[in-house]
Amino acid sequence: MGNNIRLKTQGEMDAMAHSGQAAAKTLQALKAASAVGVSTMDLEMLAREVLASQGARPALLNYHPRFSRVPYLYATCISVNDEVIHGQPSSKAILKEGDVVGLDLVAEIDGWLADTAITVIVGNGSVKAQRLLSVTQESMWHGIKKAVAGGKMGDVSNAVQRLVERNGFGVIRELTGHGVGSEVHEEGIDVPNFGRAGKGISLQVGMTFCIEPMVTAGSPLIRHRPGDPWAVVTRDGSIGAHFEHTVAVTEDGPRVLTMLQS
Numbered sequence: 001m002g003n004n005i006r007l008k009t010q011g012e013m014d015a016m017a018h019s020g021q022a023a024a025k026t027l028q029a030l031k032a033a034s035a036v037g038v039s040t041m042d043l044e045m046l047a048r049e050v051l052a053s054q055g056a057r058p059a060l061l062n063y064h065p066r067f068s069r070v071p072y073l074y075a076t077c078i079s080v081n082d083e084v085i086h087g088q089p090s091s092k093a094i095l096k097e098g099d100v101v102g103l104d105l106v107a108e109i110d111g112w113l114a115d116t117a118i119t120v121i122v123g124n125g126s127v128k129a130q131r132l133l134s135v136t137q138e139s140m141w142h143g144i145k146k147a148v149a150g151g152k153m154g155d156v157s158n159a160v161q162r163l164v165e166r167n168g169f170g171v172i173r174e175l176t177g178h179g180v181g182s183e184v185h186e187e188g189i190d191v192p193n194f195g196r197a198g199k200g201i202s203l204q205v206g207m208t209f210c211i212e213p214m215v216t217a218g219s220p221l222i223r224h225r226p227g228d229p230w231a232v233v234t235r236d237g238s239i240g241a242h243f244e245h246t247v248a249v250t251e252d253g254p255r256v257l258t259m260l261q262s
């Protein structure tokens with residue numbers, strides 16, 4: 001493993017950062033629009049508009065990942081409450097006060113992709129939901145800090161897991177981050193959200209991957225929602241959260257390619 005990893009040049013990272021801006025701005029618009037009475041399909045349509053206005057293509061639209069029987073038909077994955085990831089937008093899914101909403105999308109400009117996600121609360125959420133979100137986001141940052149040349153992927157994984165479990169939440173084992181660049185899921189890199197420091201592939205300058213903790217408020221066990229080829233939900237019905245950045249390993253440390261620049 002690891003010999004088919006496509007390392008990126010500085011120029012390619014710059015190109016990904018350009019898509020990253022489009023993705024980050026789109027997420028910001030979706031966050032601002034996530035209000036009571038809005039449907040997740042309204043958010044999908046807004047995402048398409050905002051991406052287009054920035055010259056970006058929605059890379060998830062018609063994307064057919066290896067792990068799925070069918071292509072994905074939307075620009076966004078919008079996952080509400082017990083849905084952890086890959087919720088499909090729907091005009092029937094109307095947001096309510098306190099809903100926990102995962103917003104995930106991939107932007108492409110000139111063939112270069114950036115994948116990023118946030119989770120937001122509609123109006124006022126429970127204290128537990130707020131804590132779940134802040135711990136999940138913080139665990140992503142702990143992982144990002146370990147994305148340095150000379151380190152191992154296990155350093156990233158372990159940093160994420162430790163923060164999550166120290167706070168009493170669950171790390172999903174079956175779902176990982178991934179290499180990204182000219183494809184949504186690039187071969188050779190997996191980014192588990194649990195593992196041992198010092199293990200896993202060696203991190204090298206030029207690697208680009210998504211660090212994306214998927215965390216549950218209860219048991220970390222998941223299942224596919226019956227009759228839905230996409231949505232991943234918690235088994236126990238507890239809420240889930242997901243934050244994601246696309247990160248490059250550079251000589252100067254981790255470079256977050258999907259960070260919103262003001």
Ligand code: MF3
Binds near residue numbers: 077
């Ligand atoms: N953006 C998702 C990720 O973080 C990928 C969604 S794949 C899809 O890996 F097919 F469901 F769109």
Ligand code: CO
Binds near residue numbers: 104105106244
């Ligand atoms: Co994503």
Ligand code: CO
Binds near residue numbers: 177
């Ligand atoms: Co991803």
